[in-house]
Amino acid sequence: MPNHLLRSLPSIERLLERPLALQLSADLGRERVRDLLRETTDELREEVTSGQWSVAGTSQSLTEEVERRLETRAAQFSQPSLRRVVNATGVIIHTNLGRAPLARQAVEALSETAANYSNLEYDLKLGQRGRREAHCQNLLSRLSGSEAATVANNNAAAVLLVLNTLAEGGEVIVSRGELIEIGGSFRIPDVMAKSGAILREVGTTNRTRIEDYRDAINERTRLILRVHPSNYRIIGFTERPSAEEIADAARRAGVPSFEDLGSGCLIDLSPYGVKDEPVVADSLKAGISVVSFSGDKMLGGPQAGIITGSREIIDRVVKNPLMRALRVDKMTYAAIEATLRLYERGAALTEVPVIRAIATTREEIAGRAAQLVESITRLTNGRFTISLEDGASVIGGGSAPEVKLPTVLVAMKDAQMSAASLEERLRGFRVPIITRTERDRVMIDLRTVSVEEEAIILDAIAALAQPAHESPASIERYEIGVGGK
Ligand SMILES: *Cc1c(COP(=O)(O)O)cnc(C)c1O
Numbered sequence: 356m357p358n359h360l361l362r363s364l365p366s367i368e369r370l371l372e373r374p375l376a377l378q379l380s381a382d383l384g385r386e387r388v389r390d391l392l393r394e395t396t397d398e399l400r401e402e403v404t405s406g407q408w409s410v411a412g413t414s415q416s417l418t419e420e421v422e423r424r425l426e427t428r429a430a431q432f433s434q435p436s437l438r439r440v441v442n443a444t445g446v447i448i449h450t451n452l453g454r455a456p457l458a459r460q461a462v463e464a465l466s467e468t469a470a471n472y473s474n475l476e477y478d479l480k481l482g483q484r485g486r487r488e489a490h491c492q493n494l495l496s497r498l499s500g501s502e503a504a505t506v507a508n509n510n511a512a513a514v515l516l517v518l519n520t521l522a523e524g525g526e527v528i529v530s531r532g533e534l535i536e537i538g539g540s541f542r543i544p545d546v547m548a549k550s551g552a553i554l555r556e557v558g559t560t561n562r563t564r565i566e567d568y569r570d571a572i573n574e575r576t577r578l579i580l581r582v583h584p585s586n587y588r589i590i591g592f593t594e595r596p597s598a599e600e601i602a603d604a605a606r607r608a609g610v611p612s613f614e615d616l617g618s619g620c621l622i623d624l625s626p627y628g629v630k631d632e633p634v635v636a637d638s639l640k641a642g643i644s645v646v647s648f649s650g651d652k653m654l655g656g657p658q659a660g661i662i663t664g665s666r667e668i669i670d671r672v673v674k675n676p677l678m679r680a681l682r683v684d685k686m687t688y689a690a691i692e693a694t695l696r697l698y699e700r701g702a703a704l705t706e707v708p709v710i711r712a713i714a715t716t717r718e719e720i721a722g723r724a725a726q727l728v729e730s731i732t733r734l735t736n737g738r739f740t741i742s743l744e745d746g747a748s749v750i751g752g753g754s755a756p757e758v759k760l761p762t763v764l765v766a767m768k769d770a771q772m773s774a775a776s777l778e779e780r781l782r783g784f785r786v787p788i789i790t791r792t793e794r795d796r797v798m799i800d801l802r803t804v805s806v807e808e809e810a811i812i813l814d815a816i817a818a819l820a821q822p823a824h825e826s827p828a829s830i831e832r833y834e835i836g837v838g839g840k
Contacts, residue, residue: 360403364417367392375422379429388425391432395424440787441808445762445800447712448618448752450538452789454651454658456708457690461656464693465686475685488673490688494695495663498621499646500636503669505662505678506650506691511541512681513647513660514615518550518578520675521611521645521668525577526555530563532589533582537617537753543582552577562594565604572608579605581643583633585617586753598633602642611644611668618754619648619661621698627714629653632755635663644668650687652752655709656694657687712802713750713760721763723801723809728765730813735820740768748802765799767816777819784815 370376370392371385380388399421402408408420442452457465478485488505495504507513518527527547534556536542547554555576557567568579581601596604598614605612620632632653638646645668650659660681662672672678683691697706704714721743728741744766747759769777774792781788781797788811790797799812 360417361400364396364400364421367396370396370418370421373422375425379425383429383432387432388429391425391428392421395421395428399424438787440789441811442803443788443790443799443801443812445746445748445764445791445798445802446751447709447748447803448652448750448754449803450752454752455655457657458655458694458697458707460697460706461690461693464689465657468689469686473685473689475688487682487685487688491692491695494692494699495661498636498695498698499639499663501639501646501663502666503664505669505673506683506688507660507662507678507681508683509651509658510615510617510647510649510660511537511546513662515546515550516660516672516675516677516681517613517645517647517662517668518547518552518580519677520672521613522550522552522577524551525553526573526575527552527578527580528555528557528568528571528576529580529582530558530567530595531556532558532560532563532593532595533580533584535582535584535587537585543580543615561589561592563596564594565596565600568596568601568604569608572604572610576608576610578610579608579612581612581614583615583617586756588631588757598638598641598643602644605644606642611665612642614638614643614646616646616648618652618654618750618752619646620653621695622703622710624653624710624713628760629713629750629755629758631757632750639664645672649752650691650694652754653709653750654694655703655707657690659683659687659691661691708805712748715802717761717763720801723806724763724765724799727799727801727809727812731765731767731816734813734817738769738820739816740770742766744798746798746800748800760802762800762802765801766793766796767799768796772819780819781815784811784818786811786815788812788815 367389371389376388376392399408399417440452442449448454474485476485476487491506492504496502507516529543534543544554555571557563557571579601581598602612616633616635616638618632619635621635623634624632635646635648643664645662645664647660647662648654650656650661662669694707697703703710705711724743728743731739731741744764746762746764748762749760750758767777768774774795774797777797778790778792781790790799792798801809804812
């Protein structure tokens with residue numbers, strides 16, 4: 356029987372002339388559709404031959420099956436690799452989910468710069484070649500209280516650049532309590548080695564005194580490094596010199612001091628419960644010569660590494676040939692500048708999404724969560740068991756690990772589906788929705804979800820609630836993330 360069935364399958368060329376293939380060819384190109392058809396028919400032929408695809412089938416049903424699978428493949432193929440998702444985890448700076456979403460103003464500046472020519476390296480006054488490092492310099496200096504500033508690809512690049520510029524071939528003193536690893540293989544000792552500087556570790560894991568630094572200073576010392584232990588805390592019997600003490604010890608030794616701040620807040624967020632993230636200006640005020648931090652952590656801008664400090668040091672950093680390899684593009688400059696302007700206008704709390712998420716109150720989230728529960732219940736005829744629960748959002752991105760921001764979670768449970776499959780189905784939606792599961796419930800934290808995104812969550816849950824037997828096609832589409840509405 357199988358052979359008879361297979362003979363009834365139209366040739367690839369005939370399949371290519373059918374309406375579906377013609378329509379897909381307009382988007383994907385005929386060659387691509389031909390490849391997809393070949394893959395599909397090969398797969399089906401094998402299933403028929405091995406008896407897996409046993410249908411009391413007519414030739415028409417086989418053709419239909421080919422086209423059904425072609426559509427699925429084509430949809431998967433058209434899906435971009437990098438896609439927008441909804442972050443319902445409550446982790447504000449989620450490194451796996453692209454860290455900081457940009458402010459609207461930053462997106463506008465970025466897109467204007469990206470789509471047009473710009474004065475990236477052109478001096479509009481003189482009508483001649485200018486320097487890209489000129490952009491953001493003054494803004495960054497004003498906001499951090501420094502003489503000068505520059506921007507590198509990310510903070511890892513910034514640390515590498517500063518170490519290489521100031522200490523290649525010499526020693527850098529660091530506390531053993533600050534020899535940290537940030538996720539994604541950024542380790543202070545490894546970066547130090549790559550920079551060509553020699554690590555001179557002092558003190559112990561839990562206690563390092565300023566005398567430890569002083570005792571280690573010798574004629575090979577080029578720099579004292581202080582690192583913000585972003586993603587972990589040493590508690591209990593601990594000691595760590597202040598930024599002032601480090602700056603003072605370095606000054607006496609005639610070497611610069613450098614602080615890797617990690618997140619680097621531009622404004623004090625302690626009124627919102629973020630108590631242990633240092634403010635950039637405070638480090639510089641304490642006398643630290645140069646400071647670096649990420650653009651896409653607490654700052655809430657694009658991926659970048661900001662270096663700010665004394666003019667003499669920044670000038671040397673900018674002249675370092677490594678800068679050419681680690682510099683940022685015009686879109687990054689545009690996005691940083693627009694983000695920084697929001698800080699300067701005092702509008703960060705309302706306009707920069709990361710800061711806004713941190714400042715959102717539990718009451719605000721509770722109100723939105725209650726409304727969402729009501730909408731879900733109405734849309735799904737009470738299919739899911741949903742409750743509101745107190746919980747905590749976190750900063751993430753290796754920042755402020757101890758900070759727990761009080762939130763209200765939407766906890767969802769289904770009689771027919773485990774929380775794991777609910778979570779997976781939400782993740783498979785047209786716009787993937789990333790949630791977490793806890794005690795066999797799916798948890799949605801609206802702190803990291805914009806008001807506009809609530810509609811996406813509702814759409815996904817409504818599609819989930821559709822009984823499979825009513826609309827198998829829509830479920831299929833739902834899973835591959837094309838239809839679903
Ligand atoms: C995050 C972090 C880095 C790395 O910054 P990226 O911008 O991710 O390259 C370096 N140092 C510290 C202390 C950090 O927290």
